[in-house]
């Protein structure tokens with residue numbers, strides 16, 4: 001069975017990632033979740049633990065249980081690594097080679113296909129540095145998903161809204177199953 005690692009960042013849309021994890025688990029995938037500190041301000045790790053059936057990784061320096069070096073083993077065993085929602089912060093960290101927490105460190109180790117599903121306020125999304133970083137990721141072969149236009153949680157209307165969770169789930173599954181439509185070189 002395929003292993004999927006889901007990185008969850010601190011955006012309001014992270015409650016939608018719960019549905020993604022739930023669906024992937026129901027569809028028979030092994031799902032491991034890594035949450036940033038900010039993500040835990042929005043959703044408790046317990047929710048992801050119940051949905052994934054696995055311990056949620058939240059800290060670089062947790063006592064080691066069944067992984068030897070968690071970040072390396074999680075990354076090595078992953079068939080797909082998806083970050084949903086991907087904040088402007090994690091996007092900036094990945095493109096700058098920063099590894100200062102469990103998520104940014106693990107994604108740096110991963111050699112599997114990496115899916116980035118951005119979600120943020122329209123002005124943040126349109127910020128030239130964020131756009132430049134998204135382009136960099138795309139050029140390096142990351143699967144950078146679009147956002148949708150709509151009414152955002154902050155009240156603004158425009159780009160930056162997370163794609164529907166069903167669309168992201170299907171995308172992750174297609175990449176995991178090597179559906180050629182989504183394969184990058």
Ligand SMILES: Cc1cc2nc3c(=O)[nH]c(=O)nc-3n(C[C@H](O)[C@H](O)[C@H](O)COP(=O)(O)O)c2cc1C
Nearest residue numbers: 009010011012036038039087088089090119120121
């Ligand atoms: C209510 C609230 C909503 C937020 N939503 C987003 C968001 O949708 N996208 C984003 O990039 N940052 C958002 N932020 C800011 C991030 O939480 C902040 O940049 C944080 O440092 C991200 O950390 P992380 O990338 O490690 O999760 C939000 C902050 C607050 C307080």
